[in-house]
Amino acid sequence: MAKEKKLSPKFGAYGGQFVPETLVPALTELEAAYIHYRDDAEFQEEFAQLMSTYVGRPTPLTYAARLTEECGGAKIYLKREDLAHSGAHKINNALGQALLAKRMGKKRIIAETGAGQHGVASATVCALLGLDCVVYMGTVDMARQAPNVQRMKLLGAEVRGVESGSKTLKDAVNEAIRDWVTNVSDTYYLLGSALGPHPYPTMVRDFQKVIGREAKEQILAAEGQLPDTIIACVGGGSNAIGIFHEFVDDEHVALIGVEAGGTGMESGQHAARFADSKVGRPGVLHGCYTFVLQDDDGQIALTHSISAGLDYAAIGPEHTHLRELERAHYTYAKDDEALDAFQLLSRLEGILPALESSHAIAEATKKAAKMPKDSIIVVNLSGRGDKDLDTVLKALGREN
Ligand SMILES: *Cc1c(COP(=O)(O)O)cnc(C)c1O
Numbered sequence: 001m002a003k004e005k006k007l008s009p010k011f012g013a014y015g016g017q018f019v020p021e022t023l024v025p026a027l028t029e030l031e032a033a034y035i036h037y038r039d040d041a042e043f044q045e046e047f048a049q050l051m052s053t054y055v056g057r058p059t060p061l062t063y064a065a066r067l068t069e070e071c072g073g074a075k076i077y078l079k080r081e082d083l084a085h086s087g088a089h090k091i092n093n094a095l096g097q098a099l100l101a102k103r104m105g106k107k108r109i110i111a112e113t114g115a116g117q118h119g120v121a122s123a124t125v126c127a128l129l130g131l132d133c134v135v136y137m138g139t140v141d142m143a144r145q146a147p148n149v150q151r152m153k154l155l156g157a158e159v160r161g162v163e164s165g166s167k168t169l170k171d172a173v174n175e176a177i178r179d180w181v182t183n184v185s186d187t188y189y190l191l192g193s194a195l196g197p198h199p200y201p202t203m204v205r206d207f208q209k210v211i212g213r214e215a216k217e218q219i220l221a222a223e224g225q226l227p228d229t230i231i232a233c234v235g236g237g238s239n240a241i242g243i244f245h246e247f248v249d250d251e252h253v254a255l256i257g258v259e260a261g262g263t264g265m266e267s268g269q270h271a272a273r274f275a276d277s278k279v280g281r282p283g284v285l286h287g288c289y290t291f292v293l294q295d296d297d298g299q300i301a302l303t304h305s306i307s308a309g310l311d312y313a314a315i316g317p318e319h320t321h322l323r324e325l326e327r328a329h330y331t332y333a334k335d336d337e338a339l340d341a342f343q344l345l346s347r348l349e350g351i352l353p354a355l356e357s358s359h360a361i362a363e364a365t366k367k368a369a370k371m372p373k374d375s376i377i378v379v380n381l382s383g384r385g386d387k388d389l390d391t392v393l394k395a396l397g398r399e400n
Contacts, residue, residue, distance in 0.1 A: 005035050006031070006035075007031060007034075007035060007198070007199055007202055008202075009198035009199070010198070010317070011201070011317045011318040011320070011321035011322075012320075012321040012324055012325070013282075013289070013321075013324075014282075014288075014289055014290045014317035014318075014320045014321050015198055015201055015288060015289060015290070015317035015318075015321075016197070016198060016287075016288065016289050016317075017197040017198050017287060018197065018284045018287050018288065018289060019177075019197050019287045020181065022181045022184070023177070023180065023181055023184070023197070023287075025184070026180065026184045026189075027197055027198065027199070029104070030104075030199060030203075031198070031199040033100060033103065033104045034100060034199055034203050037099075037100055037103055038206065043099065043100075043103060046099060047095065047096055047099055050095055050099075050128075051092070051095065051210065054085060054095070054128065055084050055085045055091050055092065055095060056083060056084055056085050057084065057092075057210065057214070058214040058218070059079065059080045059081055059083050059084055059211075059214065060080045060083065060218075061077050061078070061079055061080070061214075061215060061218035061219060061222065061378070062077065062078045062080055062349075062351075063075065063076075063077055063222065064076045064077065064078050064345075064348070064349050066348040066349060067344070067345065067348045067349055067365070068368065070344070070348055070365075071364075071365050071368035071369045072368075072369055073367075073368040073369045073370060073371045073372065073373060073375070074228065074229070074367070074368040074371035074372070074373070074375040074376060074377045075223075075373070075374075075375070075376050075377070076364055076368055076377050076379060077219060077222070077227070077376065077377065077378045077379070078349075078351070078378075078379050078381045079211060079214075079215045079218075079243060079378055079379065079380045079381060080381055081211060081239065081380060081381055081382050081383060082351065082353065082354065082357070082381050082382070082383050082384035082385075083384075085124070086120055086121050086124050087117075087354075087383055087384045087386065087387065088117050088121070088239075088354065088382055088383030088384070089208060089211060089238065089239045089242060089380075089382050089383065090117050090118050090120075090121035090192060090238075090383075091121045091124065091125070092207050092208050092210060092211070092242070093121075093192070093193075093204050093207040093208055093238060094111075094118070094121035094122050094124065094125045094190060094192075095125045095128075095207075096203075096206075096207030097188070097190045097191075097203070097204075097207065098122070098125040098126060098128075098129050098131060098190065099129070100188075101131065101188035101190065102129055102131065104188065106131075106186060106187060106188035107131060107132060107186060108131070108132045108134070108183065108186050108187045108188070109122060109126050109131050109132065109133045109134070109187070109188050109190050110133075110134045110135075110136065110176050110179050110180060110183075110187055110188070110189050110190065111133070111134075111135050111136070111176065111189070111190045111191075111192060112135070112136045112137070112169065112172040112173045112175070112176040112191070112192065113135055113136070113137050113141070113148075113152075113169070113172065113192065114137075114138075114141055114168060114169030114172070114308050114309065114311060114312065115141065115144075115145050115148065115307075115308030115309050115311075115387070116137065116141070116145040116147075116148025116149065116151070116152065116308075116387075117148070117309060117383065117387065118192030118193075119135040119137060119148065119152050119157070119159070120148055120151050120152055120155070121192075122135060122157070122190050122192075123135065123151070123152040123155035123156065123157035124155055126155075126156070126157065127155045127156050133152075133155075133156065133157040133158070134157065134158045134160060134179070135152055135157050135158070135159050135160065136160050136162055136172040136173075136175045136176045136179070137149070137159055137160070137161060137162065137172050138161075138162045138165075138166070138167040138168040138169060138171050138172050139161040139162065139163055139167045140166065140167040140168050141167070141168050141169065141172070141308065142159070142161055144308070145308065145387075147387070148387065160175070162174075162175045166302060168311070169308075169311065169312055170285070170286070170300060170312070170313060173196075173286050174286075176189060177189070177286070177287075191204065192236070192238075193235060193236025193237060193238040193312075193316065194208070194236055194237045194238040194241045194316035194318060194319075195236040195237065195238075195286065195288055195290075195314060195315075195316050195317075196286050196287050196288055197286075197287030197288055198288075201288070201316050201317050201318055204238050204241075205238070205241045205242065205245060205316075205318060208238050208239065208241065208242025208245075209241075209242055209245040209246060210242070211239065211242040211243045211380065212242060212243045212244060212245050212246030212247060213246050215230075215243055215246070215378055215380075216246050216247065219376065219378060223376055225376070226247070226250055226252075226253050226376075227253060227376040227377060227378045228252075228253065228254060228371065228375040228376050228377065229253070229254040229255075229256060229367060229371075229375075229376075229377045229378070230243055230244060230247060230253060230254070230255050230256065230377075230378050230379075230380070231256045231258065231360045231363050231364050231367070231377060231378070231379045231380070232244070232256075232257060232258070232360050232379070232380035232382065233257070233258045233259075233260075233307075233309075233310060233356045233357055233358075233359040233360040233380075233382060234257040234258060234259050234310070234315060234316075234319060234330065235260075235271075235309045235310040235311070235312055235356060236312055236314070236315065236316050237257070237315055237316030237318070237319045238316070239380050239382040240257045240319065240380065241316060241318055241319065242380075243378070243380040244257075244322070244328060248322070248327060251327075254329070255322070255327065255328040255329070256328070256329050256330070256331065256363060256367070257319060257328055257329070257330040257331075258330070258331055258332060258333050258359045258360050258362070258363045259271060259272040259273060259274060259275060259310065259315075259330060259331070259332040259359075260272065260303075260304075260305030260306075260307060260310035260311065260332065260333075260335075260338075260359060261275070261332035261333050261334035261335070261337070261359075262303075262304040262305050262306075262334065262335055263304065263334065263335060264334055265332075269304035270303065270304060270305065270332070270334075271293065271303040271304065271305050271310055271311050271312060271313065272332040273291040273292065273293055273313070273314065273315045274291060274315070274323060274330045275330070275331070275332045276293070279293045279294060279295070279301050280292070280293050281294070282320075283298055285300060285313060285314040286314065288314065288316075288317055289317065290314055290315055290316065290317040290319075290320045291314065291315050291320050292313055292314045293313040293314075294313070300313045301313055305335065306335035306338055306339065306355055306391060306395065307338065307354070307355035307356040307358070307359065307388070309354070309355075309356040309382075309383075310356050310359065331363060332359075333358075333359040333360075333362035333363055335395075337359075337362040338355055338358040338359045338361075338362055339355075339358070339392065339395055339396070340362065341353070341358040341359070341361035341362035341365060342355060342358040342361075342385060342388075342392060344361070344365065345358070345361050346385075351381070351384075352384060352385035352386060352388075353381055353383070353384070353385050354381075354382060354383035354384055354385050354387065354388060355385065355388045355391065355392070356382055356383060357379075357380070357381045357382045357383055357385075358385070360379050360380060360381075360382070361379060361381075364377050364379045
């Protein structure tokens with residue numbers, strides 16, 4: 001790579017590269033390639049072209065008239081990432097990274113997945129670009145998300161079950177990292193959120209920032225002004241940082257991230273890294289220094305959420321930084337609130353939201369009611385809810 005430029009590995013005190021030494025050359029190669037192609041007109045053109053003709057961008061910004069009326073306050077708009085190909089925002093990042101892998105000459109892609117959404121997005125873009133795809137997934141998650149396992153297989157990916165630890169997402173990430181260390185010369189690790197060691201948090205944010213860029217243009221066209229508030233759910237943090245980024249310098253626009261409150265803070269069954277200060281504090285997980293749910297010895301805590309995509313013990317480092325700066329604020333919605341929001345949006349707007357996105361809808365309904373009628377909220381509707389039907393029907397006691 002010709003350019004010597006380096007990206008900052010940190011967001012304030014957070015981020016960094018806490019990895020075994022065997023991975024440092026791979027991360028250095030990745031950073032150099034990313035810096036190069038980020039400014040490469042041909043790369044950006046191919047990315048933009050596929051974002052339009054394959055992913056279906058720009059996704060619409062929909063005014064939720066009936067939800068607005070129901071809440072009785074701020075106008076609520078929905079940024080429709082549920083309409084992106086494969087049903088969520090994850091494809092934006094998967095496509096960007098797969099194109100990068102191809103330019104780097106890597107023929108084999110590995111990815112981790114919890115609920116299967118990132119695995120499906122990775123398998124999708126690998127099929128599109130003719131790359132081999134191996135997806136690591138905990139066996140507990142494979143049982144819970146059987147249709148997504150079938151989808152990945154139909155798309156030509158190999159799904160490798162992970163039997164270690166809690167047999168869920170964090171164990172799948174461990175296995176993916178192990179694979180990468182072993183096969184680093186021909187393998188590209190396609191990480192699914194704004195997490196992990198530098199340069200992933202920056203790179204994933206950059207591939208997702210199209211969400212905010214489009215949303216800003218669309219709300220200006222619809223209302224002639226910026227929104228008062230933007231709300232997004234936060235798992236690892238990629239859809240949230242994707243919509244926030246374009247607005248960070250617009251200081252009068254409030255940015256609100258919504259974590260998974262599970263069955264409540266007292267229960268300990270949640271993934272609220274910021275809200276529960278008993279277990280959420282700075283630490284290292286999967287190569288990154290950020291807020292992590294952990295016990296007194298620093299062992300990673302088990303998490304719970306009705307939505308698999310928010311069920312992770314760490315949050316992206318840029319969010320931790322934005323929170324410290326008080327530029328973004330974070331709250332949580334509980335399982336039952338997300339479930340109510342899922343039903344509300346389905347009935348009032350004809351949109352089945354992903355359970356992850358339902359957390360953001362839940363917060364929007366609370367907030368909107370307290371805001372004046374001429375104010376504006378934009379909610380990032382990160383994905384569609386078809387994948388969650390089983391979970392929702394079970395939770396509602398309507399399995400038959
Ligand atoms: C994976 C997922 C999330 C959570 O991931 P982030 O990186 O925090 O965006 C949210 N919504 C949907 C629909 C997802 O599939």
